[in-house]
Amino acid sequence: MFAHMKIYLRLQAANLRARAMYPLNFTLILVSVAFFGMTNIILTWVLTQKVPIIAGWNLYQIVFVMSLWRFSHGFFITFSQQIWNLEYLVREGVMDRFLVRPLNPMFQFFAMRIQIYGFGDLLAGIGGLVYAAPHIGHWNVQKLLLLVVVVLSGAVIEWALMTLLGVSAFWTLQSGGLMGLLDTLLDQFSRFPLSVYGRPVQIVLSFVLPISFMAFYPSYIFMDGMEGPPFSSVLVYASPAVAAGLAWLAYYVWRKGLNAYQGAGS
């Protein structure tokens, strides 16, 4: 474990050095990603000037949920955006390289690069959280710790869902389409709380593609004076469990995919 951490840090230090070779790219993309995150907040602000309460949510609450999602998303992008490259790496045979090294292939795959552009999402996320948090409820140390758990769970959920789709590249050599679909869903449905949508959408986003556990459900922990969420108030605390379950499933399917790639038992 410790050895892996050390290797990971060394690889990422190398990545940063490599990225720094293209400073203009780096700066521009960072700024544009952060700006994109901010525009969502500004859009919400404009909207709530006309419609102050949307499905029982005010501006600060909406910005809080949205930013909570974006903050988790920032961690996902930073540490596991690599999953988008899986189909390419499989097609190009780069996976072969990972398989002839004495390290876990999944570790090598995700350690291959961190995506610093995720810093832009982190920046936008933390900005929105700081802006909204004081207006939505009381804060204490416990809640802050819970917030950390929620953010990490959210990142793990997105990682697991994306990995589950991305791994299909091992069989089909093509996973970009599926992942693009999920990405669009995430982008669309992270802008407003789940409550504004109809039942069918709520069911899908809670129990089929459980992306509502990234931010929507856990946000109730931090908001005072809200009515309970759809379905059950137990769901408010379910994020870590959902994250753990999905992570296990993602790793299981990854192993299956890698076996298929190697041609075991086929």
Next chain:
Amino acid sequence: MAVIEVNHLIRDFKIGGGGGGSLRLLHRLLGRSKTLKRVVDDISFTIEEGDFVGYLGPNGAGKSTTIKMLSGVLVPTAGIVRVLGLEPFRHRKANAGSIGVVFGQRTQLWWDLPLRDSFKLLGAVYRVEPERLQRNIALFTELLDMGGFLDTPVRQLSLGQRMRGDIAASLLHDPKILFLDEPTIGLDIVAKENIQQFLKQINREKKVTVILTTHNLDDIERLCKRVIFIDKGRVLFDGSAEGMTERFGGQRYLVLDTEHFDERTWDGPPIARREDNQLWFSIHDDKEIASMVAAASERVAVHNLTVKEPRIEDIIKQLYALGEA
């Protein structure tokens, strides 16, 4: 001691088939109409410690697939592969620690970083002790003449420099076996000779067993003590490089450039091959040469005379042709 044992090895691949056009896409979507192609078809061989083996064959013969099964990337469909006593895909990590692999057409170096950084990162990945790593880097830098570009980003290296870097990178953890998949492809003669010299040296001095696939015939002539030739997934020849020459191309020829040759009236020594006015006679014994020349010049005008030694290139061609048949 046998370091590699391959026994009745078979590997199938699923190939997407089906009709053309949009129907094919539909078939693919549904995962139907896949046919099995046998890429490695019952291959067996044993490789001893310290061997230097040329693993040859035309494109698509199954060379890379075999190498991938030996290195633990692919799982055999049937048959046994053992590397240092272990089945590579079952003990992938243990196997990875004791082999080095160079996929000639794909680098394992970090593209944007200096060569030296890649070496250090790989040292960490393979958990090589710092002193040993330093020693190996210094040694390979000297032998492969990499001093001039050790601190240059890999993307700025020439193909020959990059390949030297890749070969050094695959040896940093002192593997017992080195697999090289076309290490000299596209290289100029200087880089090629440098690499050949180096491989010879580490094979001799570090006792590294080397298995090399190549289309470069001088790699075989200069390096390989043993040749395994495969085509369509089957072994066509397995033996020493000299043995291959003897068996498939041991024939020497007397070649005469002539004029006024007429096949119908020819009653001289039997002609093995004819290319326009060039006549080829098989030499079985050097003593025949003089009498053959005499007999031939009585019948036709001889302008030129050469003795063709067997060339490995011709042998390979012959073997390729054999595979086609």
